[in-house]
Amino acid sequence: MYPTHKAGDYLVIALNGEVDLYYSPRAREQILGALESGAHVLVDLSAVEYIDSSGVASLVEGYQLAREKGLRFALVGVSQAAMQVLQLARLDTVFPIYEDLDAALAAAAQGQGSADERAGP
Amino acid sequence: MTETKAAPAGTPALQAIKPADLPAPPEAAIQVMRACSRDDLSSAGLSRLVGSDPVLATEILRVVNTPYFGLGQEIKSVARAVTALGVKALRNLALCLAVRDAVSDDAIPGFDMVAFWEDALLRAVAARELGRRAGLDDEECFTAGLLQDFGLLVQFYLSPRQASQWPRLRAQPPDCRLMMEQECFGATHDQVLALLGRVWGLPEALAQALGAHHAPEGAESEDVLARILYAGDWLTAVFCVGDKGAALNRCREIFAESFAMPPEEVTRCLALVTEQVGAAAQALGLRVSRQLDLEQVLNEANLRLARANRDYQELTWLLEKTLKERDELAAELNQELALARELQQRLLPAPRGDYPLCGMNVPAKRLSGDFYDFFELDDGRICFSLGDVSGKGINAALLMAKTSSLFRCLGKETADPARLLGRLNEEISETSIRGMFVTMVAGVYDPVERRVSLVNAGHVPALLLRDEGQVETFPAQAPPLGVVPGMSYQPVEIHLGDDLLCLYSDGVTEGYIQAGKALGLSGLKRMLRGLREEPPARILRFIISYLVDSSPQLRDDLTMVFLKGDNGGG
Numbered sequence: 001m002y003p004t005h006k007a008g009d010y011l012v013i014a015l016n017g018e019v020d021l022y023y024s025p026r027a028r029e030q031i032l033g034a035l036e037s038g039a040h041v042l043v044d045l046s047a048v049e050y051i052d053s054s055g056v057a058s059l060v061e062g063y064q065l066a067r068e069k070g071l072r073f074a075l076v077g078v079s080q081a082a083m084q085v086l087q088l089a090r091l092d093t094v095f096p097i098y099e100d101l102d103a104a105l106a107a108a109a110q111g112q113g114s115a116d117e118r119a120g121p
Numbered sequence: 122m123t124e125t126k127a128a129p130a131g132t133p134a135l136q137a138i139k140p141a142d143l144p145a146p147p148e149a150a151i152q153v154m155r156a157c158s159r160d161d162l163s164s165a166g167l168s169r170l171v172g173s174d175p176v177l178a179t180e181i182l183r184v185v186n187t188p189y190f191g192l193g194q195e196i197k198s199v200a201r202a203v204t205a206l207g208v209k210a211l212r213n214l215a216l217c218l219a220v221r222d223a224v225s226d227d228a229i230p231g232f233d234m235v236a237f238w239e240d241a242l243l244r245a246v247a248a249r250e251l252g253r254r255a256g257l258d259d260e261e262c263f264t265a266g267l268l269q270d271f272g273l274l275v276q277f278y279l280s281p282r283q284a285s286q287w288p289r290l291r292a293q294p295p296d297c298r299l300m301m302e303q304e305c306f307g308a309t310h311d312q313v314l315a316l317l318g319r320v321w322g323l324p325e326a327l328a329q330a331l332g333a334h335h336a337p338e339g340a341e342s343e344d345v346l347a348r349i350l351y352a353g354d355w356l357t358a359v360f361c362v363g364d365k366g367a368a369l370n371r372c373r374e375i376f377a378e379s380f381a382m383p384p385e386e387v388t389r390c391l392a393l394v395t396e397q398v399g400a401a402a403q404a405l406g407l408r409v410s411r412q413l414d415l416e417q418v419l420n421e422a423n424l425r426l427a428r429a430n431r432d433y434q435e436l437t438w439l440l441e442k443t444l445k446e447r448d449e450l451a452a453e454l455n456q457e458l459a460l461a462r463e464l465q466q467r468l469l470p471a472p473r474g475d476y477p478l479c480g481m482n483v484p485a486k487r488l489s490g491d492f493y494d495f496f497e498l499d500d501g502r503i504c505f506s507l508g509d510v511s512g513k514g515i516n517a518a519l520l521m522a523k524t525s526s527l528f529r530c531l532g533k534e535t536a537d538p539a540r541l542l543g544r545l546n547e548e549i550s551e552t553s554i555r556g557m558f559v560t561m562v563a564g565v566y567d568p569v570e571r572r573v574s575l576v577n578a579g580h581v582p583a584l585l586l587r588d589e590g591q592v593e594t595f596p597a598q599a600p601p602l603g604v605v606p607g608m609s610y611q612p613v614e615i616h617l618g619d620d621l622l623c624l625y626s627d628g629v630t631e632g633y634i635q636a637g638k639a640l641g642l643s644g645l646k647r648m649l650r651g652l653r654e655e656p657p658a659r660i661l662r663f664i665i666s667y668l669v670d671s672s673p674q675l676r677d678d679l680t681m682v683f684l685k686g687d688n689g690g691g
């Protein structure tokens with residue numbers, strides 16, 4: 001299990017290490033589980049050393065589920081390794097991304113960070 | 122457990138038994154036994170009583186001089202025997218002889234009297250041995266052991282027509298036997314024995330232990346003798362019953378629970394009983410029919426225990442069966458996958474000689490999540506693409522089939538790659554499963570103008586290898602298809618000239634080449650530069666073969682498409 005904690009009305013899920021084909025099902029389960037329970041989710045990627053397409057797919061799935069449920073879903077403290085992967089696929093234009101927790105909470109206070117406000121038509 | 126102790130009210134068989142019906146022991150023996158329970162009789166008086174019956178006197182003298190009961194000295198007179206034995210031992214001996222002679226050998230037609238006494242002796246010897254260890258009067262234990270199932274003989278004596286049931290009863294372990302007795306006779310042997318004890322005037326303590334020997338844990342004051350009799354019953358069962366393994370196991374349990382003795386003590390006790398039963402039989406003037414072979418009995422018991430492990434064998438068998446079924450299912454699935462793979466490969470365009478485009482796909486598993494395609498439009502331009510579905514396995518393969526079909530279908534009516542990807546994105550966003558998406562590079566090549574219009578949706582950068590060896594990259598301008606609906610795409614216009622455009626999946630750049638090191642974008646660029654003089658199809662084959670050969674198990678599908686600008690020759 002990846003560590004989680006509450007911050008404001010977010011549930012923060014801190015992924016770490018290699019989020020690959022082996023570990024991403026765990027990440028997916030936790031992210032979707034949190035959203036299913038109605039929590040706004042922040043995924044902390046600061047300790048992620050490697051993320052592959054299956055890891056990215058888990059984030060995309062979380063993003064899509066949040067949009068369906070009208071919940072906020074954002075990434076925070078994205079490590080360089082993770083950011084490169086997101087940028088390569090231009091997914092950095094899809095997810096709300098915040099530098100740190102404070103920035104995410106400040107944005108939430110101003111009503112930002114919902115899953116459908118970044119990329120779009 | 123008191124209900125087995127007390128005779129069930131209204132058991133007709135038991136109530137119908139009258140003292141006169143009971144087997145009559147030799148009167149002299151009973152008198153001696155009763156006399157020993159009185160404390161007003163001197164040993165001289167007892168001697169006179171014993172001596173008044175020459176048969177009993179001779180028998181007592183014989184027994185006290187046998188090795189089994191021997192007192193360590195030759196005893197020639199009754200008076201000496203009475204003094205040497207003491208009152209208690211004399212009482213027990215008189216009781217043993219009374220029991221032995223109460224039912225004559227031919228009293229029950231068809232009943233194997235020898236077998237009965239053999240079992241009784243085993244119980245007696247076992248009780249004596251266990252009693253000795255527990256610090257009890259071992260002769261009293263012996264007597265109790267000899268007596269404990271005497272009630273059963275009395276039942277057969279009272280209902281001789283049931284004699285044929287004896288072998289069946291004998292083959293049952295003690296607890297089952299008790300239930301069967303209830304069925305056969307309407308009473309159990311301990312109930313009958315209790316009745317007999319009252320008629321004969323058995324000593325109180327002995328009668329109590331005998332009454333409790335099938336429920337020793339329920340006996341008052343933790344009757345040690347009752348526990349000994351119970352254990353002796355099960356030790357005897359090891360020799361008699363059908364399932365010797367279960368009896369042996371039960372003995373081990375009883376030894377552990379009642380006497381805190383380890384399992385090997387059971388074997389030691391069985392060995393002692395085997396050794397001593399002959400001597401005990403000789404001492405009491407009884408016959409044993411057979412030489413007990415403990416080794417054979419233990420072998421049989423252990424074989425039984427092994428058979429009790431049939432559960433385990435059944436499990437093994439079940440496992441083998443399941444594995445076989447699994448193999449059959451796997452074969453079936455393999456066949457299905459082979460068909461699916463064949464179909465997938467047919468979705469890819471056939472290689473064409475002397476054509477600007479060539480491609481190759483090597484799936485990491487049976488099915489691919491990658492695909493590529495190229496086909497000519499009516500106006501002579503060529504539409505091409507390379508896509509990679511997120512995830513692996515059958516779901517990815519199905520989405521791959523869907524996307525490649527959509528691409529070919531929509532591509533023929535939408536000659537603009539940006540609009541084409543826009544439509545694809547709508548279709549996939551609308552209908553695909555959450556979390557699945559497709560990265561794709563698609564373009565339209567104009568062979569006359571030698572220009573390419575290219576769109577990259579979330580895919581790894583397309584590479585343009587210029588003639589001079591420079592490599593230009595065309596990274597994604599938009600996220601993958603299927604993530605966000607309503608996206609619009611902007612094509613990049615490239616003058617291809619006679620340069621090489623290289624599309625590939627991330628399996629190529631992330632594929633391991635050695636010791637967990639990936640080829641990477643820089644590695645791919647280096648290879649392209651080094652091979653740029655070679656024909657495109659050969660470069661493509663070389664790179665793919667290199668990656669396949671470098672890695673025993675591909676981590677991801679490998680897919681490449683090359684578009685070589687026509688320098689006017691074709």
